[in-house]
Amino acid sequence: MNLDWDEIDRVIANGLREDLAGGDITTDLLFDSAQKATAIFRAKQEGVIAGLPVAAQVFKQLDEGLHFDGRVSDGTHVHTGSVIAEVNGRVRALLSGERLALNLLQRMSGIATLARKYVDAVAGLPVKILDTRKTAPGLRHLDKYAVRCGGATNHRLNLNELAMIKDNHLKAAGGIAAAVKRLREKNNTGTASRVPIKIEVETANLEQVREAIAARAEIIMLDNMDLATMREAVKLIDHRAQIEASGAISIEHVRAVAETGVDFISIGRLTHSAPALDISMKLA
Numbered sequence: 001m002n003l004d005w006d007e008i009d010r011v012i013a014n015g016l017r018e019d020l021a022g023g024d025i026t027t028d029l030l031f032d033s034a035q036k037a038t039a040i041f042r043a044k045q046e047g048v049i050a051g052l053p054v055a056a057q058v059f060k061q062l063d064e065g066l067h068f069d070g071r072v073s074d075g076t077h078v079h080t081g082s083v084i085a086e087v088n089g090r091v092r093a094l095l096s097g098e099r100l101a102l103n104l105l106q107r108m109s110g111i112a113t114l115a116r117k118y119v120d121a122v123a124g125l126p127v128k129i130l131d132t133r134k135t136a137p138g139l140r141h142l143d144k145y146a147v148r149c150g151g152a153t154n155h156r157l158n159l160n161e162l163a164m165i166k167d168n169h170l171k172a173a174g175g176i177a178a179a180v181k182r183l184r185e186k187n188n189t190g191t192a193s194r195v196p197i198k199i200e201v202e203t204a205n206l207e208q209v210r211e212a213i214a215a216r217a218e219i220i221m222l223d224n225m226d227l228a229t230m231r232e233a234v235k236l237i238d239h240r241a242q243i244e245a246s247g248a249i250s251i252e253h254v255r256a257v258a259e260t261g262v263d264f265i266s267i268g269r270l271t272h273s274a275p276a277l278d279i280s281m282k283l284a
Contacts, residue, residue, distance in 0.1 A: 003053060007141040012058050014138070015100040024096040031091045037283050039094050041085040041105075043078045044278035048116045050074045050149035051108030052085055054142065055101040063093035075149040077116070084279070098281050107139075108146035109277035115150025115270050117251055122265070127258040129265055130155040130244070134272040143271040155266060163187075164200040167223075176201055176208060180215035200244070209233045213240055221266075223247050227256055234261040 043049070049072055056068035066089030072078060087094060118129045129152040135143040144154045156162040165179045173179035180199055187197050200219035201212040206229065212220045213236065222233050224247035237243055244264040245257050257265055 003145055004141045005057075008054055008057060009061075011104070011139060011142065012054075012061055012100065015103070016058070016061060016097070019100060020096060024092070027092050027095045031095075033090065033092060035091045036089060037091045037094055038086060038088045039098075039281050039283050040083055041087070041279060041281050043080060043082045043084055044280055046079050047077070047109055047113035047277040048150050049076050049078055049084055049105075049109050049277075050112035050146040051105040051142070054108065055085070055105045056087075058097045058101040058104070059087060059089060059093050062097050063089045065089065066093055075112070075151075086284075087281075094281075094283070102279060102281055104142065106276040106279050107136075107274075108142055108149070109279065110274040111143055111146035111271055112150035113277055114274040115147045115152040118254055118265075118267055118270070119151040121251055121254050122258040125255070125258045127262060127265060128153045129254075129267060129270075131270045132246075132266050132268045132272075133158075134268040136271070147270055150270075152267075152270065153264075162200060162219075163197045164202070164221075165217075166202045167204070170202075176203075176211040176217075177215050180212075180217060202246075203233075205229070206232060206236065209236055213237060217241055219244055221246055222262065227260060230257065230260040230262065 052070040052074055059066045059068060066087065069086045071086065072084050078084060115129065122129065131144060131147040131152060131154055133156065140157065144157065147154060163183055170176060170179055173182060180201065183197065183199055198218045200221060201217040202221040202223050203209045203212055204223050209220060219242045220237060221244045222230050225233065230245060234243060242264065243262040244266055245262040246266040249257055249265060249267060254265060
């Protein structure tokens with residue numbers, strides 16, 4: 001579960017700039033620059049931890065000599081009251097970086113926790129839980145890393161990773177057949193060494209599913225379909241394309257969706273609605 005440290009340093013720098021544009025008036029006046037302390041991070045509710053290296057980097061940008069001791073690894077399920085990290089360094093760095101470190105750690109752990117719940121709900125079935133691009137602007141790398149910590153799978157990171165024809169594309173392009181044909185023709189025009197693209201088509205009904213099959217789309221998304229329609233769509237596709245189910249799929253409903261035979265289930269709420277995991281930082 002690799003982290004993109006260039007992206008992380010950018011996020012942290014922006015976060016510290018928000019909090020410390022004029023300094024930390026309370027902390028800077030109360031404590032001298034040499035005073036040190038130890039802080040304990042503790043989970044205040046059960047969940048999956050994600051973002052400890054990110055929290056450590058927040059403090060290290062403020063105090064290069066700070067020691068961050070992660071007591072668990074990202075991806076670990078912890079119980080209420082578990083100590084997840086101990087940090088020793090300058091008091092100014094600990095207190096000035098506290099809010100940003102917790103904001104990122106709590107958000108990422110909340111995403112990982114919800115992802116794990118969805119993964120556990122479909123355990124034993126040949127399906128993957130996917131995230132989406134419904135991430136917080138500027139935090140996509142962290143959001144998607146947290147999804148991986150929860151055991152789910154990343155969908156495309158950006159618009160260049162997969163050609164996905166959605167409803168608004170179809171309306172403007174004149175339908176599935178025309179859109180798929182144009183994509184392939186345009187992609188094959190110009191540079192001879194251009195890599196062939198994989199195309200996913202969003203469908204809302206069985207008629208569109210048939211059109212996507214005829215256009216030989218590599219992935220067919222079944223968007224907001226009921227279970228009976230999904231099952232019929234899976235039969236129609238008959239392994240001629242991979243199948244993704246999408247559209248407000250709840251944790252209570254996800255296993256039934258998986259049992260229709262789809263290959264992927266994309267869950268926007270993994271990143272746009274996951275509640276933050278409650279974590280505290282207290283000086284020892």
